[in-house]
Amino acid sequence: MARHEAEREDLMREATALRRRAEWHVPDMAEPVTAGFRDGGGCSVYFGQDPGYHFDAAGALRRAYVGEKLYRTQGDSLAELVRVRTERETVLQRRDLEHEELNGFLDRMRDRLSRLSDALRSGNAVLLRQEPADGDVGAELAAWLARTLTGEILLAPPIKARR
Numbered sequence: 779m780a781r782h783e784a785e786r787e788d789l790m791r792e793a794t795a796l797r798r799r800a801e802w803h804v805p806d807m808a809e810p811v812t813a814g815f816r817d818g819g820g821c822s823v824y825f826g827q828d829p830g831y832h833f834d835a836a837g838a839l840r841r842a843y844v845g846e847k848l849y850r851t852q853g854d855s856l857a858e859l860v861r862v863r864t865e866r867e868t869v870l871q872r873r874d875l876e877h878e879e880l881n882g883f884l885d886r887m888r889d890r891l892s893r894l895s896d897a898l899r900s901g902n903a904v905l906l907r908q909e910p911a912d913g914d915v916g917a918e919l920a921a922w923l924a925r926t927l928t929g930e931i932l933l934a935p936p937i938k939a940r941r
Contacts, residue, residue, distance in 0.1 A: 789824055790907050796822055800908040800915035804897045810906055811894055813919050821922055825890055837925060838932035842887070853936045855880050884931050895923040 789812040790801050799814025809826025816822075819835030829844040839856075842849040848859040852874060859870045875883065897903040898920040908915055 789827075790909065793822070798910070798913055798915050798918065800919070801906045802894075802897070802903040802916070803906055804894060804903050806893070811903075813894075814909075814915065815918065815922075821919070821926075823891065823894070823919075825894075829887075829890070831887060831891075833926070834934045836932070836934075837922070838934035839884075839887070840934040840937060842883075844883075849875075849883070850937050851933045851935070853933060856883065856933070888927065888931060891923060892927060895920065895927060898923070 790799060793799055793812070793814060795816055796814025797817055799812065801810045801812045804811050807825060811823065811825055813821065813823040820840070821833045821837070822830065824830040828846065829842060831842045832840045834840050840851055848861075848870070849856045850859060856875045858873045858875060862869045862871055894903070898916055903916070905916060
């Protein structure tokens with residue numbers, strides 16, 4: 779991943795952990811949407827370079843990148859992590875979202891995902907690229923979105939820090 783958030787990679791080329799991935803032009807969205815699935819069933823959806831949402835195999839949100847901030851699940855809430863860089867080090871400053879902030883975050887995410895779902899279902903999303911070329915990532919994503927958006931957006935169990 780790029781050292782500076784503004785220097786992100788070509789997601790279709792670089793997101794090799796997403797074994798099945800595709801990129802679409804979606805009406806009323808300024809940048810292409812890239813989405814894909816990991817071998818274990820997790821799904822990631824990027825609306826341009828920002829925001830990006832990462833879900834586990836059960837469809838629960840694990841982490842997100844929005845406005846150059848990282849959000850990580852805490853099980854029942856999200857922690858906002860901001861990178862503070864100096865010449866010597868990079869430090870993540872953490873702040874847990876308040877209840878209203880969490881609800882607003884999830885509402886905005888649901889709105890974006892719903893607009894993508896609608897475009898895929900209606901056939902208005904134009905496929906730009908897909909890997910592998912012989913799959914149907916659009917149908918897989920449409921089904922995943924239908925399941926995920928049916929009820930309340932779930933948060934995955936807390937992500938344990940690596941030691």
